[in-house]
Amino acid sequence: MSDVLIRAKGLSVGFPIGGGLFSKQILKAVDNVSLDIEKGSFFGLVGESGSGKTTLGRALLKAAPITAGGAHYSDGEVDYDLENITRDQLKDYRKRAQLIFQDPYAALSPRMTVRDIIAEPLEVMGLTRNRQETDARVREIAAKCRLNLEHLRRFPHAFSGGQRQRISIARALVSAPKFIVADESVAALDVSIQADVLNLLKQIQSEMGLTFMFISHDLSVVAHTCDHLAVMYLGRLVETAPTRKLFAAPRHPYTKALFSAIPSLDPDDRGTAQKLTGEIPSPTNQPSGCKFHTRCPFAIDHCKQVEPQLESDGTGHEVSCHRWKELMAPVAA
Amino acid sequence: MTALIDVENLTLKFRTDEGLITAVDNVSFSLGTGEVMGLVGESGSGKSVTAKALMHLNAKNAVYTPESKITLHTENGPVDVLSLRTPRELNIVRGGAVSMIFQEPMASFAPAISIGKQMVEQLLLHGDYTKEQAKRWSIEMLDRVGISDAAKRFDQYAFELSGGMRQRAMIAMALSTQPKLLIADEPTTALDVTIQAQVIDLMKDLVEEFHMGIVFITHDLGVVAQTADKVNVMYLGRMIEEGPVRDVIRNSKHPYTQGLLAALPKLDDLDSPLTPVPGDIPSPLERPSGCVFHTRCSQMVGDVCKTVEPRERDIDASHKVACHIYEKVPA
Numbered sequence: 138m139s140d141v142l143i144r145a146k147g148l149s150v151g152f153p154i155g156g157g158l159f160s161k162q163i164l165k166a167v168d169n170v171s172l173d174i175e176k177g178s179f180f181g182l183v184g185e186s187g188s189g190k191t192t193l194g195r196a197l198l199k200a201a202p203i204t205a206g207g208a209h210y211s212d213g214e215v216d217y218d219l220e221n222i223t224r225d226q227l228k229d230y231r232k233r234a235q236l237i238f239q240d241p242y243a244a245l246s247p248r249m250t251v252r253d254i255i256a257e258p259l260e261v262m263g264l265t266r267n268r269q270e271t272d273a274r275v276r277e278i279a280a281k282c283r284l285n286l287e288h289l290r291r292f293p294h295a296f297s298g299g300q301r302q303r304i305s306i307a308r309a310l311v312s313a314p315k316f317i318v319a320d321e322s323v324a325a326l327d328v329s330i331q332a333d334v335l336n337l338l339k340q341i342q343s344e345m346g347l348t349f350m351f352i353s354h355d356l357s358v359v360a361h362t363c364d365h366l367a368v369m370y371l372g373r374l375v376e377t378a379p380t381r382k383l384f385a386a387p388r389h390p391y392t393k394a395l396f397s398a399i400p401s402l403d404p405d406d407r408g409t410a411q412k413l414t415g416e417i418p419s420p421t422n423q424p425s426g427c428k429f430h431t432r433c434p435f436a437i438d439h440c441k442q443v444e445p446q447l448e449s450d451g452t453g454h455e456v457s458c459h460r461w462k463e464l465m466a467p468v469a470a
Numbered sequence: 471m472t473a474l475i476d477v478e479n480l481t482l483k484f485r486t487d488e489g490l491i492t493a494v495d496n497v498s499f500s501l502g503t504g505e506v507m508g509l510v511g512e513s514g515s516g517k518s519v520t521a522k523a524l525m526h527l528n529a530k531n532a533v534y535t536p537e538s539k540i541t542l543h544t545e546n547g548p549v550d551v552l553s554l555r556t557p558r559e560l561n562i563v564r565g566g567a568v569s570m571i572f573q574e575p576m577a578s579f580a581p582a583i584s585i586g587k588q589m590v591e592q593l594l595l596h597g598d599y600t601k602e603q604a605k606r607w608s609i610e611m612l613d614r615v616g617i618s619d620a621a622k623r624f625d626q627y628a629f630e631l632s633g634g635m636r637q638r639a640m641i642a643m644a645l646s647t648q649p650k651l652l653i654a655d656e657p658t659t660a661l662d663v664t665i666q667a668q669v670i671d672l673m674k675d676l677v678e679e680f681h682m683g684i685v686f687i688t689h690d691l692g693v694v695a696q697t698a699d700k701v702n703v704m705y706l707g708r709m710i711e712e713g714p715v716r717d718v719i720r721n722s723k724h725p726y727t728q729g730l731l732a733a734l735p736k737l738d739d740l741d742s743p744l745t746p747v748p749g750d751i752p753s754p755l756e757r758p759s760g761c762v763f764h765t766r767c768s769q770m771v772g773d774v775c776k777t778v779e780p781r782e783r784d785i786d787a788s789h790k791v792a793c794h795i796y797e798k799v800p801a
């Protein structure tokens with residue numbers, strides 16, 4: 138058996154939104170997603186804003202309602218079916234699976250000192266026996282995240298965005314979890330600290346045997362950090378592959394558009410990115426057929442009628458596009 | 471291009487339990503209409519508080535030195551921003567002539583009021599709109615930042631939007647008052663690159679359309695390269711390098727700027743490990759003597775770096791750097 142930590146099968150999350158009591162619409166934030174996250178991997182999730190990355194991450198943490206399909210967690214010690222998890226199991230799962238938030242401002246309680254913020258999970262989960270033990274553990278993790286003793290006494294409002302993000306990371310790591318969803322965890326950091334935190338996350342990952350789901354919009358960050366990538370569009374996975382394979386030869390037109398829009402560091406190379414046109418479709422009123430057809434430069438009639446399915450080529454590279462093969466073929470001279 | 475804002479000798483400290491923290495140390499810069507300035511630098515270097523100072527918007531424990539001066543040039547003459555006191559006076563800069571897109575998206579929307587209502591209220595407060603016009607304009611702005619179904623989103627609450635949508639809604643709100651100066655604090659951090667490109671294009675259009683000036687805070691040097699006319703680099707409250715975007719990115723002079731560029735993850739080299747600027751950021755309570763960067767600098771030219779604060783030097787007419795390497799006569 139392969140070492141899969143999390144396996145999602147047909148996972149969907151829907152939110153009721155808007156309207157009156159009787160005209161509730163369902164917004165499908167995550168739609169029929171199947172994926173395997175291998176133990177010890179750094180699994181990257183990229184995609185359009187609003188495509189459901191955060192929601193998928195939260196569903197895997199059992200923090201968003203799974204409305205169809207399911208997910209399975211298995212770390213060698215325990216085996217949980219997230220759909221039918223019991224209360225006791227859920228309590229235990231909270232120790233094993235942690236979130237590092239997207240927004241470090243919303244995440245930290247302003248009235249607690251940094252020490253208390255980091256210590257809280259230990260105390261709530263009863264993981265340490267006394268204050269000394271808690272303090273020792275907090276100091277150890279804080280040092281790993283480059284926070285010093287003086288920082289621990291202060292309140293979060295006195296910290297900059299980047300500093301706060303390291304506080305949230307320390308808080309997520311303190312309970313020694315096995316699975317971490319890091320949601321845009323380095324987006325607020327300057328490049329030097331970003332490099333530092335990414336190296337830190339990698340180091341902690343190998344030291345503590347962690348598995349990461351790493352959500353980011355920054356493709357160069359993802360390229361350097363993740364071993365496997367999944368690309369989302371409107372709640373669906375459109376392409377997954379080992380990172381290098383994906384960067385070497387992206388197959389889905391959306392993935393290609395993403396790569397081409399990476400801002401160049403050359404000030405004279407402005408405006409050369411291949412820009413996507415068209416509106417991002419509303420998630421409550423999704424296009425028929427391939428959901429990308431309204432913005433895809435290669436869409437044909439067939440795309441508007443029939444939804445493509447994720448198909449694997451047997452090497453771990455999966456794509457959901459009717460035309461990927463012909464689009465990959467070299468253009469005849 | 472005419473003068474829009476002048477910052478002179480801005481020094482900003484915060485009173486804290488442990489004493490005074492120097493967040494901004496004697497910073498000066500100017501921005502003209504239609505100009506985009508990129509402000510980059512280490513986390514905690516004082517970018518956000520500098521930006522907030524432009525609206526006189528820092529926390530109550532902020533202390534400005536008497537030498538600090540910020541002048542905003544408006545149609546009705548120059549305004550001494552730091553002398554504004556009453557809410558009425560402050561209205562000139564807050565949400566009027568100056569708009570800010572905050573780094574913390576949740577903080578800029580009241581949780582219990584719909585996005586649309588907040589946008590409309592802001593417009594009614596600052597412009598000559600009827601309620602109906604304000605609503606129409608707000609929806610148009612939401613649409614222009616790439617929010618689909620803008621009319622429906624108008625009635626939603628901030629928590630119902632994805633991170634990136636919230637950020638775009640915030641951008642729409644900040645732009646809807648057609649400010650003269652837009653301060654954008656990490657406005658694209660949660661956006662995927664295709665939307666980022668769209669938002670950057672929108673901001674450029676608005677610069678043209680309204681001759682707006684933009685202070686663009688970001689750590690993404692790619693975004694800076696694509697948007698800014700000039701770049702200012704901060705470290706521990708000091709402006710350590712400034713100049714036209716090409717010069718600063720292609721021909722950076724300050725060892726810290728060089729370190730930032732070296733730390734960027736590069737797509738054409740996935741094998742080398744990332745290289746952060748070595749060493750720890752000093753605590754703001756223990757600011758290093760001499761050059762504030764000397765505790766982490768690999769190019770120190772001698773003890774002078776530890777004892778004498780480098781002055782800003784002209785590399786050429788527009789490119790300036792504060793580092794002893796470029797002092798002609800060592801002190």
Ligand SMILES: Nc1ncnc2c1ncn2[C@@H]1O[C@H](COP(=O)(O)OP(=O)(O)OP(=O)(O)O)[C@@H](O)[C@H]1O
Binds near residue numbers: 297327484531
């Ligand atoms: N209200 C406050 N009280 C005390 N210190 C503060 C306060 N606000 C900011 N500071 C301090 O001022 C310094 C500059 O903070 P600022 O938020 O401007 O950093 P920044 O450059 O925007 O960083 P980032 O890139 O992480 O957002 C930091 O050391 C911060 O801890």
Ligand SMILES: Nc1ncnc2c1ncn2[C@@H]1O[C@H](COP(=O)(O)OP(=O)(O)OP(=O)(O)O)[C@@H](O)[C@H]1O
Binds near residue numbers: 153630631661
């Ligand atoms: N609590 C909620 N109630 C209603 N709709 C929600 C809720 N949470 C998320 N959504 C919707 O679900 C969709 C997916 O949101 P999600 O936050 O997962 O996107 P994302 O991919 O993380 O985007 P971003 O990159 O902007 O953070 C969006 O259309 C969003 O508005």
Ligand code: SF4
Binds near residue numbers: 431440
């Ligand atoms: S299926 Fe058609 S519309 Fe969809 S990505 Fe492929 S070519 Fe484009």
Ligand code: SF4
Binds near residue numbers: 769770
């Ligand atoms: S002044 Fe000295 S310590 Fe400071 S950046 Fe220049 S060489 Fe380095």
Ligand SMILES: [Mg+2]
Binds near residue numbers: 633
């Ligand atoms: Mg998100």
Ligand SMILES: [Mg+2]
Binds near residue numbers: 297573
């Ligand atoms: Mg900031």
